Amino acid sequence: MVIDPILLVAVPLGVAFLLPLFSKLGRTAATAVQGLTIVFTALVAVSWLPGLLDGSLAPANILTGGYDAPIAINLHFGLTEAVLCLLASLTALGSLSYLSVREDEHTIGRSGLLQLLIMTGAFGLIMTRDLFNLFVFLEIASIGTYALVAFGKEETSLEAGFKYMLTGAVASIFLLIGIAFLYKLTGTLNIDDMVGRMPPAATAGLATVILFLLMGMAIELKLLPVNGPALDLYDGADPGVMALLVGTVVNGVLFAFWKIALLVPGTWDTAIMTLGMVTFVGSNLLAVAQDRPRRMLGYSSSAQIGLLVFLVPLVQQGTVALAGAGLLLINHTLAKSGLLWLSGKHAGETRREWTGAFAGSVVMRTALIIFILAITGLPPFPGFWGKWQVLSDLMAGGYGWWALPLLIGSLLEFVYYYGWYRYVRTPATSNVSARPLGGASDLGGVVAFALAALVFGVWLMRDLPVMGDRVLVFLTGVGLVLTLLRRLPRVVLAATATAALGLAAWIMATGGGFDLTTPSGLFHLLIIGAGLLVSIAGLAGSSGTGERFHGLFLIMIASLLLLVSTDNLLLFFVAWEVMTWTSYLVVTSGRLGAKPGQLYMVFSGAAGFLLLGGFMLAIGAGHTTITGLGLLTGSTAAWTWGLLVTGFLGKSAAWGLHIWAPGAYSEAPDLFTPFLSGVISKIPMFGIAMVAFRIAAGNLPAIGAVDLTWLLALIGGLTAFGLTLAAVFQEDAKKLLAYSSVGQVGYIVVGLAILTPLGWTAAMFHVVHHLLFKGLLFLAIAGVIMRTGTRTMYEMGGLIKRMPVSFISVLIGIIALSGVPPLAGFTGKWLLYQALLAKGWLFILVLMMFSSVVAFIYMFRLIHSVFLGQLKPRHRDIKEAPLPLVISEVLMIAGVMALAVFPQLLLNPLNAMMHTQFGLDALRIDGTVLTTMSGHTLNATGMMVLVLVMFVAMFLVLLLVSPPMRKIRQLDIGFAGEVPPPAEEIHFASRFAQPYERAWAPFLKPRATNFWRSVTENTGGVIEAVRKIYSGNGQTYVLYPVLLVVVFALLGLGR
Amino acid sequence: MNAVTPATLYLVTAILLILIGLAGVLVRRNILKMVLGFALADTGINLLIATLGSNPERTAPILDKPELLANPSLVVDPIPQALVLTAIVIGLGVTALMLAYVIRLYALRQSLDIRDFGRLKW
Amino acid sequence: MELFPKIGWTLLSLFVAINYGFLINGLIRKVMARIQGRFGPPLWQPYIDMGKLLVQRNSIMHGYMHWLGPIFRSVGGMGVYVLVPVVIGEPRLAGFSDMGDLLLMMYFMFFGSLGMALGAGDAGHPHSPIGVSRGLSQMTAFEMPFILAVVALAAHVGSFDINAIIATQQHGVLSWNLFANPFASAAAFLALLGMNMYAPFNIVGAPTEIPVGPATEYQNSYLSLMMIGRSALAIGKMVMFMDLFLGGAHSIGAAVVKILAIYFWSVFVGAVFPRFRTEQSVRFFLRWPTAFGVAGVLLTQWVR
């Protein structure tokens, strides 16, 4: 059963006229009547939705006055209108619940009427097909807005409202000029009728008429130079009012623009698109400098509208699917309204005052991040699907270059939204208020919209194959539940996560998911295995630093499993982005993780957009699968490869793009860092190998004389060297390991870049091995941090006596890392060097060998400063790390040793994998002897036996020859004939590598950091200069539309 | 277009009114005068719309005489007149609201200078 | 060769090498004393030292790592020696060099130093980490020219196989890498100065600053074990240089002479230079020796 859509206008209008009488009955009665009316309008829209969606209902043409168009005004109600009206109703309902608790004695009984009429105005704007009627409803919505924005503090809202009125009045004048002349030219006011009666584009004066119409709409839409008052409004008016406007008037005006654009000749398309895109990028850029979250939301709104305006001509000419733009709009409405409501729940004016906001409320925190994720276009939220659709269509339609500013603008959104969220996640200090305003009764809209964004986004995935994968669905489901129940005791969370992962591992094992001869199988094993180890370690419930990330962790693992097994570009990217935001959230959940988390997210975002760009190029060339990338040729292949590889390198923190890594690694929860280093940083490597290198290297043109793969290897080498060198000078144990991790990834990059079976074998071997030993190191250090409460190495020392298992873990870890035989680090390096030598990249070979030597300094530094030397008195009673950690460590040691003694366990499947990838074997493996294809041999097992035999022999010798030993106290040390100084501990640990630092001084300038700092500073300067155009002076704001008209007219646009 | 037709005269007048009104908005710093500027510009717009429906050779679209009823093509287009009515009312509504704002703004800052209402910016 | 005879021959070879190392050590002390105008200790002084250490009754332990340090050190030293072929075409003196190549040797050289540094660290004497810090800094620096030289040679034959490198030098003295690739050789021999840690690169043990550095807390049987390890390592290293640059040796006699010659290169340099500061040392290696190394690699590439 459907309800006549004319009632969408008639009923609220009738109720609005009566509302003054209802309010005499009391506040509740009036609110109830208003609420019921809005519910009714929502029902009207809902009653149409299923039928319109499946096509069983035709869109309705609603007559008024008893005559059809063009004689009388008619309305149109199709799917788009139904969705927009539903959104408007829902926003109005949410705003009612929000605003009704914020009424003061003066506004009671008055604002409800305005809210209702604003909603009605939007309905009219959405449905009407008559140009002048559209203007009338625009004025209803506008006048309602002018009045309602006076809600709340007069000090700011009146000023903003008045300026808004001034430009609104100019818009009315422009629109009327346009409408009047269009009527004169066509003799009709019905838009659809008018479309067929438009005079030829060359008609004298037509361009001016259209220009006035468009400029009127540009003001109403708040496009770039003329959006000053709207920004002031976001800044000055009550956020609840703004939320209402976003869901009603803004969408209504947008759809009105859609209708007006039908009248605009195609010659204007580029101008409209440019204006929209300039608004999108420009507003996002200016938002970056915003310190006031609410004003920032205003810039963001402008930007989103700009994007939609950009899309209007494209959708109308059929280049872009309506669904894409529609999803973006729905996404923006849900997220922005939600954010606005939330922004009104906190008293903070500036970002700094938002520090620690909503710390006490899981609901508000969760909703806030859902909205931020949604508005920044991350999956599974609708905006992601919209953006993907839009980009694909742009590529397919030959508008590929427009994707570039779109992606840049989207990245800017990352910068400021996660910049804001950074403050939210920073724990509040005493003097900043973190209290939410207005209790919990007004959260209805927030919760509903957050759920709607999530459910709708997931619903959009219903046809994707991923929904059939029970492991993914199971892990994600458990993850979601754990995320929401994150207040449970941590042991419970960790146990559940462990159990879930165990079950997933069992399912996958029985399903043959761990086939090591395929890259996916190998990575499945790594992901699940590392996940299990981290979860087990997480059972150590007493840690003060481990946060409650288990739910997100499961979702992340699900995304990783999907990422390494899918062949679909879309699914790959979905998984990639889910991995990005889950890991971001886990990183920020570290105690000081907020700031490095932001940097991490921005760089990850950039990496994501680079990938997206690469994928889009492939899609533009007609390939939607990863396998399909192999068919790319020519410059498309080169560009795709370049974008993908740069993206992957960014995510793996290659040199130059690494500045996010140390902070993110070190401030992430201690128990998560092993996973971050062991698995997350390997995913880009998987990407380079299995995605980017699907593009046959033969299809890559060289840049000048430089081979692209050599360039990649060089970047890998510089990463390995540069970050190893940086690790040497760290005082913070986790930072040291962080630099080291990133440096090690450089080895993998080099291995992959060699692009021979041997090189890839070396890389894959290192992937597995690095996971084991670096996980081991990070876990052991996590245990130490847990016990000592510090990460600064020189504050420790002598812990070998108190934490022997941790010491052995670190010892095994660093020997494995160093490449000293007999552990498998040597096998890995040997494979890599052989591959490099065979390839003939001598200087990269030198660089890699040299880096591995430099690494000795930090490795010794780590183990010495923490475990050797003299024990601090305050650490005398310290205990070994908790049992769960020790268990995880022992398991990892077992892994490291197994790989050392029997590298063939891994090398055999890798060999098979290489055979599938290249059609060639990497190695001949006879028993324990590895032979490369060029005939070089290594006997890892024999080497191990040799060393062990010698070791045992010398052990026995020492036992035999040394007299009975006496264990002595710490300070009982010899001084070689010098007078012993007074007994005091001296632990040589601070600035351990000082001479080395002096020697390298000229090379140690933080070039990358300085580069990025200068980028931000210069951008910041530009932004500061540009945003001065919003001078705050109402007259200036009025001047801009006039200026715009003149400029456009002088440019002769559309003629 | 040799002779200046009445329509040209009206249109030029309307345009002048719009420009003068907007000039008032852009040049005068007194917000009350700015509101008056808009009122003036609105008038110009109304004149413009009315002119677009005018024809000196025809009469008003009120068919209250049998001869008109018999020959309706003697009357002008009624639509612009209907539109003007709507435009007037809307203009009135906006002006009223602007004046209400002016009252409160004056109460807020004891000033009518637009430059005193620029605290929100950038 | 069968495993057990091989072990027997290797042990024998090792024993000889260690003794040769001891003798060279004694010789060096004598020579140095003569240069400095002293009479100097007898040639067999190292044996006297060793005997003295072994009969010391006082034995202390700071912790298990401290105890394990000398074992690492000796295994590291002997390991390097058994991994290099001493005389061309003589499997009885090739040790276990079939297990790996030049890379294995290079990395195995770190094994002993690493264990030594760990053991010394466990003792808790502040001088030892200072020494280690200096040693590590210097090591990474001299590795640069050395790696360049090794890569130059390896690239020349397309392999890290030491036998292959020897094989290319069997066409008369001028085919020795010392002359075939003088740049790489220069780099490597300058690096050798650092490796051997005689002046001006004796910054680790720097007697007047941090008395013997890492070894501070070792005495008696520990120290004797370390002497053995050091001796084996020294000979192993010299053999490696001999194989790499001086065309290997066709007989034991040739090997003895070449080892001595290589060893005394660093001794003579050490006799005439004062000690560097650590950063000076690091910078030294990163300048000319590195430049030579780069030239060596370029030369190889050009020749190929």
Added chain:
Amino acid sequence: MKQILSVVLLLAMGWFLVGLVPLGQPTEPGRVAQHYIDNGIDENRGANLVTSVIVNYRGFDTLGEVTVLFLSVAGAGFVLRRRDGLVRHEHRPSSEILQTGARMLFAPIVVFGAYIFVHGHLSPGGGFQGGAVIASAVMLLLLADRSHHLPHGLMHWLESMAGFGYVMAGVAGLVVAGSFLSNQGVLPLGTWNRLFSAGIIPIIYILVGLKVGTELSSLLDVMIDTGRPARQEGGRS
């Protein structure tokens, strides 16, 4: 500087506007207008075609227009909801003659207004014009005596009911003729050029007249009220 720029820009814009003058020259009425001229009487029986257009063909516009008016009055009331910060002037009461004259003129003006909107479908004028005339009577009264208290209860009731009635009239069309605001079959169309003709049009115009009259009066009251000392609040002003 900014002023000069403004003027220059306005002149430039004016130049482009003047370019539109040729488009504004008299033409034959368009297709839609011709339809009204030819069939307006048949379809609505109202002699005043403008009224037919306003109330029937474009009645939806007019409903919106009434809403705009209602909204701006409500909005003005909302904006002016606070009284603080204003200097209150005690006005010298106007002269006896003015007060008496105003009271005397009030009723005739209201009647004249009512006449205009009742005859809106026959002669020039209509609900808006009539309403405005009524409001002018109220304005006269208020100018003559600032302390005059309007019957707010009645006005609100009239305002609400007139608006609601308009919507109901539209719904009646929806129910009877299947189209909102339809004039077909709700009331007999009657005979051309008679007072009781044109179906529902006069009813709506009367409602509009009442609505506009009370709205504009309320608006005046709200504006003038701000200058008066605060008094007891009674619902919406």
